[in-house]
Structure formats: C-alpha cells, structure tokens
Amino acid sequence: MIKNYLKTAWRNLISKKFYSAINIIGLTIGLAVGLLILIWVKDELSYDRFNTKIDQIYKVNASIGTGASRQVWGNVSAPVAFHALKDVPGVINAVRIIQNYNYSTFRYKDKILRENGNNLAFVDDSFFKMFDFKLLKGNINKPFINDQSVIITERTAKRYFGSVDPVGKTLMADSKDPYTVSGVIADFPGNSSITGNMLFSIDRKRKEYDGKDYWKAMDEDWGNYFAQTFLQIKANESTKAIGEKLTRIHFKYQKSKSSDGVFQLQPMADIHLYNPDGSAAGIQTVKVFSIVAILILIIACINYVNLSTARAMLRSKEVSIRKIIGADRKQLFIQFIIETALCFTIALLLAFILIYISMPLYNKIAGKQMHFDLFSANVWQVVALTVIATLVASSIYPALLLSSFKPISALKGKISGAGNASFRKALVVCQFAFSIGLIIGTIIINKQLNYIHTKQLGYDKEHVFALSMHNMRDHYTAIKAQLLTHPEVLSVTASDNSIINSSSNTGDTDWDGKDPNTTLLISPFEIDKDFLPMFKVQFIAGRNFTASKSDTANFILNETAVKITGIKNPLGKRFKLHSLDGTIIGVVKDFHFASLKETIKPLIFSYRPTGDQMFIKTSGKNATAAIKLADNFWKQYNSNFPYEYTFLDDTYNAMYKTDQQTGILFDIFAGIAIFISCLGLFGLATYTAQVKVKEIGIRKVLGASVANITAMLSKDFLVLVIIAFAIASPIAWYMMSKWLMGYAYRAQLHWWIIGVAGFAAILIAFLTISFQSIKAALANPVKSLRSE
C-alpha cells in the first residue's frame, strides 16, 4: 500500500511541476536556513557543556562599588580560590586562570611566532582535572614540572615544532625566558569559553607576585581582581551560602567596606550567554535567532499548507474515487501524510546540499567554526526536531482536509472552498506578518548599527594608530620628538589604557565629603600632556596637563565622575587615587571610552607619560609614511618583536563585530523570509488565476480592461498583506524597542520605519501577484470560455 502511495505522490509531484517546484523550493530554503540558524543556536547553547562536571562547576564573580558605579566583575582576587579550597567545606576543587601578558613572541630554533596575551594564561594544576580538556602528553598529576614549564595545545605544537614531539623542547619567550614544554593539551573546542594556546604554571605568577613591592603576595592580595576563578562544589551545596562564606572570609582578611568584594557564584553553563551580574548577554541573540528560525520554518510550512489546501479542490475527484472504491479516511490520511513526507524528503536532501555549500560562507559571516556533520548527534538532534515539527505542522491539516471530503459531493465538484479559503487567508496574513516583522527588525538593527558607526563619541579617533611600545617606552620622549619633526605625523601621545574600550577600574579613591560606606568605581587613565588635545576631548572647566612637575599630583575628571562624587566646584579640590593625594585641575566633557552598550562611567586622568600605548595621529594622506617612521623606531628598539599597529577606527569597529555579524545575518534571514513568503503568494496567485479563468474570460468579454482584471485578482491578496502589516507593525515595534534597550545609546525610532516596511511588503507582494494577474488578464478569453 505504501508503494502505491509513494507512486501516486511521486507522479503527482512530476505532473504538477510548477506547484511542486514552489513547494520544494520554499521548503528547501526554509529548512536550510532554519537548520543553519538552529545549528548556530545549538552551538551557542552547547558552550562548555562538554565538561562532564559542568553541573558542579561555578565561576566566582564579584560585586564591587555602590550606587551608579556598582559593577559585577567576572574576575576576583587570587586568595578567593586559595581560601575556598581551604576554608569552605562544600568546595571540592578550585582553578584560577590568569591571563599572561608578559610575553608577545616565542621562539623555537629559528622560528619566532607572535602570541596574543589573550591566548596565554597561568593556571592551577587542578585545571586539567576539573575541566575535560584532554592532556594528550604529560602527567595529569604533575602537569608542570616546575615554574618554567609550559603546556601547549596541539595546534600550537604543530606551529612551532611541526611533527617533532614537543615535550622536553624549549620555547624562548621574548628571547629572554626559556620555557620547557611539559605537556600537550588537545585544542580547546570551538564551543569552549576557556581558550588559549599556552598554559603556564600559576607558580610562575606567584613568584612574580611575591609581595616584595607595592603589591602584597598573590595569595594574600584581596584588592586585585584579576583571576578568573572556578570552583567545583559538592552536589546540593548552596551556591549562595558558599558565596556568602567567601565574602565573610574576604572581609575577615581585608577590612574593606561591605560594598566591595561581595562574591556570587555563576554556573559555568551560563558564562557564555550571561553577564557576570546575571543579565542577558549572548542569550538575547540566541533567543532572537531561535524566533527567526522558527518564523522562517513556519513561513515555509504555511506555503506548503496553503498550496496543498488550495489545490485540494483539484484533487477532490481523486479522493472521491478512492473513497468510493474502498479507501477509508485513515488510509487517505496516511496517503497524504506520505505525500508531504516525500516532498519533505526531497526538500531536506536539497537543504542538506545547500547547507554544505553555504557553510563556509555562513561560518565567515557568523564568525564561527561550525561543522555540518550528519553523523554528529548535535546536528541530528536539530535536524530531527526541526523536520518532525515542520512535517507535522505541514502535513496534518492538508491530510485531514483532503481525507474529509464527502465522496459524492467532491466528485460533482460541490466542495465548498469557503472554510479552508478563510484558513488560507489567515495563514497568508500570518506569513506576511512575520515577514513584515522581520523587515521592521532589520531596518531598526541596521539603523542602530549605523548609529553606532556614526555617533559622535566625544573625541576624534580619525587617522590615529596605536602600538604597544615595549622597549621604546624607555625612550618615549626622544622618539616622540623625532616623530614630530616629520610632517606626516601630526601628534604623538601615550597612555596606559585604550581610549576605545577601557577595561580597568579601581575603587581605591577618596575625596573630601565622601561617604565612607560607598565605593566609587572609576576608570584610571595615565596620559601625557598631548593625549587630550590629540583626541580633541573638550574641557568644560579647568585646564590640561602641562607636563610640569606639579602635574604628577594633578587630576582631570570627566563630567560623570564629578556628578557621581558630588564634588561641587571641583577645580582645586582634593582627590585621592590609590596612594596619590592630588588636586583636580580640570573637568572634561563626557566621551565614550567603552562600548555604546554601556553608559559613560566615571573616569580620571592622571599625568604619567609612561604608559605602554603610543598613539600617533597622521595626516590622512600620509598614513603609510607615518607607519614606516614608527617602524624604523620599532626596529631600533624592538627587533625581537614583530611590528604591530592598529588604527583606532579598526579597533572601534572590531568592538561591534558581533553586532555587525548579527546585523548581516538578520538582513539575510529577513530577505529569505520575504522570498519564501512571496514564493507562496506567487503559487496562490497562480492558482487563483487558474480557478478564475472562466470568470476572467466572461469579464473580459463584457469589457473589463487588463487593469480591471489585475486589480480584481490582486485586491484580495493586498488586503491580506495590509492586515498583516497592521498586526505586525506594533508588535515588531514593541519588540525592537525592547531590543534597543540593551544599548545605553540608541538610534531614534521614527514612524517612517514602519511606513517603509509596510510599503516594501505591499510593493513586493504586488509585484509577485501582478505577474500572474497580468498574465491571466492578457489571456485570450475565447480560449478560456471554450475550454470551459
């Protein structure tokens, strides 16, 4: 029987090529795009879950500061892990991961390669036991032989040593410090929040951080929040209680205010998608994309249901015959389910091909390394769930409708299409409502991205490139003077911080009238006298540094710092930063020194021209010459380091790379949703023109013009699109307003966005329908009347 069903289904597909093509193309694109998005979603949701102990692993975060300057940091001080293991009974294990920015190049024999500090980390020995990162070579019980050992990833081993066994070989860091490879770890999975190329023993860090200078020893210094700390805790232990216990230990060892260093535990499973304070980070995009995937799949299903039910009238005769000669409803139901399944199978195979072809481009746009491996359980789970859901959604209604026909009525063509026509109209409205929603979403996302791109940041970053000085730092004044003799170089300055995205904060401040129970978190910038003029940061009071000796005890604050501290008439007032008690000599207008997702935070400039970051402003035309000039000095002082510089515009754009990727993907998905919707509308318009062929013929004989006929055929569909617009626009507006709330600074929403979306949808729908309408209107009426 199944063979007979498949045979009929196949022949139906072949004999109705036009409708079959529309159905299969719509389903193929819908399934391909839906699956691509859901694979992305699955990848995002799978982060860190390869760790078998993930349910027991928590990251320790710290709440710092009070009032408007309160923040939750993802790093804590080093003693937290030490005391958690020693003094908190529920803690089984603790791991610290501390970035190692000490080195930038490593050499093996003649091969010198650059390593970014973000890929180098000091870790506790327990790292290899708590997490499931496989130590391929080395001793898991003693991974680092001594504090001069390093463990490298497989890929890193290949880069430096090729096929030679790296264990026991020496890597020379910055041509001065030798490290012996004591192990090789499998490359970090693409869906790991913890990544890197080289792991160093935390003993090495402890040795550097020995308490013999300004800072205390590493395991005693509660004031430096620099260690990512993971705890493995016993099942059913209260994470809240552990956090409170750690906070109490902190206050016991460091007599700080109750607002500083309040520890809280975040499940490791959450760290990729949620901020340390628990607010949504990537999960928002995951949710948006999941919705988009579901909408696209629904749109594709609606196409199938609409075309199948519209054409049900044409199949009523076949259904009747089958019923008359003995088919019961169940058999017919199964037949139509199998037809849909066949259509789906073809579409799914084509979708797989499409996914394979588009995966490299998709990975490039999404900035990921996803693989479409049909043998992977992850992929199959997504595929199976998507296909079953869409198959059920697409097959049941048409099968129920077709199998419900009363045989004799259907045979005589007396089936009323009114009921399912209304249902079809509702589905078209639904489909276009989703599409219009996506258009509105796309316009608003693009508008926001454009806003970020063009927003006045309050400083001028144009034609400025930055480099880390390394050994040039000791000769900064001389180099600066020489650079400024060249007309290509307009200005040179230095700082210890990035003006694009400052990440450092301190709560170690004081001023007259400060409430002792509050902590102000402020971003400190150590700059030279040309920093503020070069970036054209505006003063609203006071003056700039002059490089005089007294400037070392002077401070410049931003407006927000003045507002939050509540210092009235700040010029000449006392301000203390760390151990330096100084005077406020200026207040600058607020400018954006971090992502536009954040509000402007308090900031303090102090005069210390010893920062590692050098900024060179060039005249736009001679940038290459300026870069070359800087390179000459680089070669002179930093011959061991490869020359590297970045333009601030690029750094700024990189900060919003994820948003831009999201924007591009959203554009593509919205376009596809519209395309699939139009494909369905095209099919319906064709069907309508076919069933109304006699009416069109009669109207033409009676004098109707092509325009009359086109209007008659298009009107009904356009009304549906307008209804869809009326439903979608307020909902999309509301949802996108909520999305924009994630940005502290956002583009204004204007009514024209809605207008453009509506106009675009109506225009696209009209163009889609009018092709068939005009074709029907131009047909010779004699032919249609004769055929009737």
Next chain:
Amino acid sequence: MIKITELQKYYRTEEVETIALNKLSIDVKEGEFVAIMGPSGCGKSTLLNILGLLDDPDGGSYLFNGIEVADFNERKRADLRKHNIGFVFQSFNLIDELTVFENVELPLIYTGVPASERVARVEKVLDKMQIMHRRNHYPQQLSGGQQQRVAVARAVVNNPKLILADEPTGNLDSSNGNEVMELLTDLNEQGTTIIMVTHSEHDARYSHRIIRLLDGQTVMENIMI
C-alpha cells in the same frame, strides 16, 4: 438483496427544500439487472448514491442483505462498500496518475489483498475486459470505451455482489456503449446484481426490469421479457 422502504431524501437550502426521494420503496433481488429511468431531477442519481452508501437518507429503511444500513457510520459504510459494491460512472472516474493496472488494483489494495494475489486477479479481469494490452497505459492515453472498460474492470475486481452503474454509456458512442452493456450483461449472467441509472431506452432493454421515477417516487415498473 436490497430492500428500501419509504426512503426519503431532502435537499435544503436557506430558502428552498427540495424532495429528492419521496417515501420510495423498492426491492431488488440477488442476480437481478435493474434499470432506473426518469427525467432529470427525478431522484435516480440520489437513489443510486444512497444504494451505494455514498449518501445518507433522511428517512426510511435500507436493508442490504437483510441488514439495516441506513444508519451506518462512515467507517461501516466504507467497509461494506469496499467488499460488496462496485461502481461504474458516466465519466469513468479513473485516477489520472495511475496506470490501467494500478487503477484496477486499487480496490484490492484497500481490501488488503496480498500483492501476489492482486497481480493474478488484476490480470485476470483485464484479460476478461480485453484491455490487458493497455495495462501500463495511463487513462488519458485510452479511448472513452477503453476507459470505461477499465472502470468496469475496477468495479468487478473485488467480486462485488452489486454493481451500481450511473449512466455507464453516457460518454460513449453507440459501438463502445454496446460493448460496455454487453460486459455488464455478462457480469449479471455470472451472478452479479446490477442497478443501472440511464436515460437510454436502448440500454435499459438490457435489464430485467425498468423502474421509472418521477419526483422521487416510482411511477411505473416494466418487466422485460
């Protein structure tokens, strides 16, 4: 075999109620060949649909082999229909996507006949209908007469007790029409009961008895000698 008593059928619209069958009573014995005639709208097709369990009566009784079937639900009707009744229509009503063989095989599939047995039975009936040479053709590749022979083959492949024919020669020329009537007569001679609706006096003469309807009632019965 068939006994209908005071059978009633109405067609209602919002404003008008039309009586299709007005307390009609008819008996058909097993092995009979009955022709039903009458002007358009007299209720003959309605009667055939009710006899074929394709439509419900609004009143009266319908005994099929002594069992009251007037109040059967759709599942029971489908079951009774597929095992006992074959249909032949004026417009053939073959499924365009299936070949001759597959069209004839379909009733056997629905009654769950095993594949090996189906082939033998279909071939036998195609042979009998002299259409074997067209077994792999699609309906649109056949002449009207050939299509109707396929339709008859399909109607008889399950060895039904009753064949209901609705103007079986209506779309055929006289030569093909006669051939189809000969086929029906042969089937009847082999024991199959046939009830045929027709406008044609010529075709009606093949039957044993003619029932003439008017306004949903029997107005005359002719026994053919």
